[in-house]
Amino acid sequence: MTSHTTAVGRPGHLAVARLAGRTASNPGLRGLSGVLIALAAWEAASRTGLLDARFAPPPTLVLPRAATLLTEPDLLDGLWLTVTTWLAGLAIATAIAISVGAVLGATPALERAARPLIETARPIPAVALLPVVTLLAGMDAGNRTGLVAFASSWPILLNTIAGVRACDPALLDMARLHGHRRTSILATVRLPAAAPLIATGLRISTAIALIATISLELVTGTDEGLGGYLALVAAGGNDPAAALGVTVLAGLLGLAINSATAAAERRVFAWHPAHIRAAS
Amino acid sequence: MTAAPAPAPDTTAAAATGPLSGAATAVAAQRWSRRAGRARRATVAVLIWVASLTAAGAACEAAARLAPSGFVPPPSMVAAWIRATWLTGPPHHLYLNEDLLHHLGASVGRMLTGWTAAVILGISLGILLGRSPVARDFVNPLVQFGRSVPPVVLIPVYYLLFPDATIRHVVLIVTGAIWPVLLNTITGVRGIDPALLDTVRVLKVGPVRRLGGVLLPAAAPTILTGLRISLAIALLLTVVSEMFGATEGLGYALLDAQQHFDTTAMWAWIVPIAVLGNLGHAALNGLSRAGLARHGHPDPHQLER
Numbered sequence: 001m002t003s004h005t006t007a008v009g010r011p012g013h014l015a016v017a018r019l020a021g022r023t024a025s026n027p028g029l030r031g032l033s034g035v036l037i038a039l040a041a042w043e044a045a046s047r048t049g050l051l052d053a054r055f056a057p058p059p060t061l062v063l064p065r066a067a068t069l070l071t072e073p074d075l076l077d078g079l080w081l082t083v084t085t086w087l088a089g090l091a092i093a094t095a096i097a098i099s100v101g102a103v104l105g106a107t108p109a110l111e112r113a114a115r116p117l118i119e120t121a122r123p124i125p126a127v128a129l130l131p132v133v134t135l136l137a138g139m140d141a142g143n144r145t146g147l148v149a150f151a152s153s154w155p156i157l158l159n160t161i162a163g164v165r166a167c168d169p170a171l172l173d174m175a176r177l178h179g180h181r182r183t184s185i186l187a188t189v190r191l192p193a194a195a196p197l198i199a200t201g202l203r204i205s206t207a208i209a210l211i212a213t214i215s216l217e218l219v220t221g222t223d224e225g226l227g228g229y230l231a232l233v234a235a236g237g238n239d240p241a242a243a244l245g246v247t248v249l250a251g252l253l254g255l256a257i258n259s260a261t262a263a264a265e266r267r268v269f270a271w272h273p274a275h276i277r278a279a280s
Numbered sequence: 281m282t283a284a285p286a287p288a289p290d291t292t293a294a295a296a297t298g299p300l301s302g303a304a305t306a307v308a309a310q311r312w313s314r315r316a317g318r319a320r321r322a323t324v325a326v327l328i329w330v331a332s333l334t335a336a337g338a339a340c341e342a343a344a345r346l347a348p349s350g351f352v353p354p355p356s357m358v359a360a361w362i363r364a365t366w367l368t369g370p371p372h373h374l375y376l377n378e379d380l381l382h383h384l385g386a387s388v389g390r391m392l393t394g395w396t397a398a399v400i401l402g403i404s405l406g407i408l409l410g411r412s413p414v415a416r417d418f419v420n421p422l423v424q425f426g427r428s429v430p431p432v433v434l435i436p437v438y439y440l441l442f443p444d445a446t447i448r449h450v451v452l453i454v455t456g457a458i459w460p461v462l463l464n465t466i467t468g469v470r471g472i473d474p475a476l477l478d479t480v481r482v483l484k485v486g487p488v489r490r491l492g493g494v495l496l497p498a499a500a501p502t503i504l505t506g507l508r509i510s511l512a513i514a515l516l517l518t519v520v521s522e523m524f525g526a527t528e529g530l531g532y533a534l535l536d537a538q539q540h541f542d543t544t545a546m547w548a549w550i551v552p553i554a555v556l557g558n559l560g561h562a563a564l565n566g567l568s569r570a571g572l573a574r575h576g577h578p579d580p581h582q583l584e585r
Contacts (some may be wrong), residue, residue: 020414030417035331038422055440116332125516127523127531128550132536135546136351207428215432219523227433234436247433254428 057241066245075246078229079253085141085225086213089148093205097153098191098198101160105194106186111161118157126151130219141224144216150207159201163194196272203261210254212273228252282308352542363550384552387518387530390446390509391556394453398475399507402458406465406503407495416466427463428432431456437526449529456517457510464506468499490569504568511560519553 019033034144039059045051046058069075104111126147133143175185191198217227230246233239337355344354368542369377376384409416409423434455442448472495480494496503530553537545 013356020418027417027420030414031419033423034418035421037418052441056437113332117336119561120554120558123512123515123561124550124554125512125519125557127516127520128534128553130532131546132351132550135538135541135543136349151356188491211340211430211432214430215520217519218432218435229435234439237440240437240440243436247429247437250433251425252431254430255425257426258424 055240056210056244057245061241062244062248062250065241066248069242069249075226075229075249078224078226079249081141081224082213082226084219085145085148085217086210089145089213090152090206090209092145092149093153093209094202095141096149097156097201097205098160101157101198102164102186102191102194105161105164106182106190108165111165115198118154122154122158126217130216135218140222144213144220144225147216148209148212151212152205155204155208156198159197160194163197164190167193180243196269199265199269203265206237207254210257215248226253287518289438310478317371327389350473351543353547358544358547358551362548365545365548380543380552383528383530388447390521390529391453391514393520394450394518395457395511397450398454398457398510398514399461401454402461402506402510403465403496403503405493406462407469407499409462410466410469410499411577423459423462424430427459431513432520435521439525445526449518449526452521453514453517457514458507460509460513461503462506464502464509465499468502471502472498500571501568504564508561508568511564512557515553515557 020030042051043058043060046053062118103112127135129147129150131145164186171189171193174183178187212223214227217225218231219227222228223232226246226249230243230250233242233246303372326419341354341356344352366377366380367375369381373381409419414466434452438448438452442451476494476498480490485494518529519531519534522529523535530549534546534549534553537543537549
């Protein structure tokens with residue numbers, strides 16, 4: 001990659017070129033300056049009226065507001081509820097998707113019968129079911145958890161099916177020779193072999209589950225969770241810095257979770273060819 | 281739901297020409313038998329689809345009739361409502377009535393506008409960032425942050441910033457749907473064999489041919505996956521966005537039915553949303569299969585990445 005740097009990295013603009021030169025071989029510093037440039041652009045747009053400052057205040061107002069938000073008990077309660085709903089939904093999705101996926105992946109006939117149902121249900125957005133669930137059972141954290149599980153189970157399910165199905169035939173023959181039965185082969189050979197693929201599905205589902213949780217809280221209009229808090233602040237209309245502040249906090253929460261899951265995946269499956277290839 | 285491709289009518293044709301193989305070349309006979317096998321497999325696949333979905337529908341029907349609830353009507357009742365309400369239009373409107381076409385048209389228009397903009401922006405930026413490690417270093421934290429923000433969180437802010445409803449919906453769709461395209465294009469372009477790029481440089485291929493003839497085709501499989509994911513996000517955001525301060529669209533109609541406690545209508549409005557989701561998914565899957573097959577990639581079994 002470094003060989004391309006000289007050939008490709010020839011930014012036309014002088015200031016940027018100087019910055020690029022000074023920060024060479026330091027991606028962290030470059031990333032930081034990228035963030036600062038973006039914040040400065042936002043600040044300028046908001047100050048000059050390019051962005052309506054009544055609705056999109058500059059970052060010098062939003063970021064301090066986001067920091068003070070973190071000390072408000074209402075927001076912390078909301079954050080706690082969001083995190084618990086997210087984790088519970090994800091746990092349910094993982095448990096169901098891995099067990100169903102393992103059975104379907106190991107039983108081709110069953111998989112063929114279930115495939116049309118999976119393919120039909122998967123593209124249905126979870127929010128389309130939201131009004132139904134609201135009418136059926138009211139909308140509390142428990143029902144949101146169920147919808148979060150529905151929305152986030154697909155990547156784990158599909159990757160488990162694919163991973164369990166694509167098991168190395170030599171491994172299966174070996175296990176059969178040693179007298180293992182179907183269920184024991186599933187538990188000791190197929191599932192462990194599928195683990196890296198399942199982990200990838202889990203990482204994607206983790207992100208989907210967080211987005212689904214906050215979206216559902218916002219859409220249901222009950223003032224619960226981070227999304228509910230945002231709806232409340234936005235409805236008040238007199239604290240636009242807080243509305244954007246919650247957005248920033250939600251983004252940071254998502255960023256922390258995404259980075260953590262990606263790092264965990266790399267660490268646990270460092271031996272896997274895909275990660276070795278990515279690292280080199 | 282969306283009927284799978286019609287069974288190829290080759291089975292009989294192959295049987296009829298089969299005996300001729302003595303006269304015809306062996307290659308032709310082989311091609312016929314392979315085509316017959318493919319047709320048989322396609323027929324079986326369609327039958328499985330029909331059987332599986334029918335069984336699921338029957339199970340729902342039985343459950344709804346055995347344990348009646350005011351909120352979950354049997355599927356047959358929803359179907360009857362759809363026939364009586366929506367299938368009343370003139371033939372040149374495919375028998376669909378004004379109301380359905382109005383909301384469906386509004387949603388599809390916004391979804392496709394937003395998605396197309398996201399695709400154009402995402403692929404252009406993605407190629408730029410995929411080719412330039414320096415640019416990538418500069419924007420990496422911004423991209424990571426941007427894709428982590430749940431797009432729906434921006435609805436309240438956009439509500440104030442964009443008074444025009446259609447612009448608001450489209451901007452929200454772009455903000456949410458751009459990330460999978462952008463990230464997958466970056467990954468796809470970065471994954472191009474360096475030897476290929478060196479060859480292109482040595483041969484002094486022009487920028488247009490380099491882009492259209494080398495970069496895009498080489499990154500296409502990864503980009504297509506991004507397109508599929510982002511279309512699903514675009515549909516989701518269309519529906520959510522239309523639940524806030526809209527007066528038309530599928531999301532609006534769905535929420536309106538719920539607020540009037542019209543349960544049958546509410547279930548019925550889920551149908552066009554589900555059909556749209558399935559159509560988009562099927563179209564991009566077909567595109568990506570065709571593209572992958574042409575470039576000699578194996579069927580990726582629709583993995584989530």
